[in-house]
Amino acid sequence: MENAAVIGAFSDLADQAVLIPAEVAVFLSLICIRRYRPAFVWAFVVCTASFVTFVLKLWFERCGLPAHRVLYSPSGHTMGGTLVYGGLLALFCQRKWIVTLGAVMLASAFAASRLYLHVHTPAEVVAGESIGLLAVGAMRWLLDGQRVAVAPARLAMLLFVVGSLVVVCYGHRSGVEEWISRLARSSVMPHAACAKG
Numbered sequence: 001m002e003n004a005a006v007i008g009a010f011s012d013l014a015d016q017a018v019l020i021p022a023e024v025a026v027f028l029s030l031i032c033i034r035r036y037r038p039a040f041v042w043a044f045v046v047c048t049a050s051f052v053t054f055v056l057k058l059w060f061e062r063c064g065l066p067a068h069r070v071l072y073s074p075s076g077h078t079m080g081g082t083l084v085y086g087g088l089l090a091l092f093c094q095r096k097w098i099v100t101l102g103a104v105m106l107a108s109a110f111a112a113s114r115l116y117l118h119v120h121t122p123a124e125v126v127a128g129e130s131i132g133l134l135a136v137g138a139m140r141w142l143l144d145g146q147r148v149a150v151a152p153a154r155l156a157m158l159l160f161v162v163g164s165l166v167v168v169c170y171g172h173r174s175g176v177e178e179w180i181s182r183l184a185r186s187s188v189m190p191h192a193a194c195a196k197g
Contacts, residue, residue, distance in 0.1 A: 008117060013081060013166065014078070015172070016174035027046075029158040045142070048135070049131050056127065057076070058183065061181050072124065075111065075125045076176070077110055077113075077128070078120075078125050081109075082135075083136065086099070086102060088162070090140040091143070094146070099140060110128075111128065
């Protein structure tokens with residue numbers, strides 16, 4: 001397998017078609033085992049980080065792809081991969097240094113994969129990883145720096161459910177990026193602002 005295929009396969013772990021079902025599964029699993037506070041912390045952080053990324057994409061993409069691309073579309077893959085997989089560490093790992101190191105390694109790996117595949121610029125992956133890392137830190141802070149107390153059997157079941165969804169959804173494409181691009185350029189206001197700029 002060529003390098004691009006391997007790196008593309010890794011990058012696909014952070015496609016929204018994979019992450020959205022995983023995010024919902026984590027939330028519902030936490031509700032099912034009566035860990036209500038962590039469930040709502042998870043939902044709040046995931047929704048907030050996704051909304052921030054969505055708004056930034058709308059703002060930067062409103063005028064279309066510039067001739068000299070620097071920051072056109074903050075990397076949703078980098079943000080989402082860091083948030084979901086790093087967020088699982090924040091939920092279930094007690095040691096702060098492991099959570100921090102793991103989240104940074106995830107952010108760096110997803111950012112590098114998007115750069116290698118030439119789908120984002122350095123500024124775009126930095127924006128994505130910054131949001132993802134801030135989200136993981138916020139999740140840990142909102143949980144008072146404590147992992148979610150779960151019996152090993154229940155944790156194994158939760159991770160099995162999430163892992164199974166990742167496997168089932170892997171390889172599908174959500175189309176979210178294309179939808180956001182169309183939405184960003186659909187209003188009259190952005191075009192007027194671009195014309196003035």
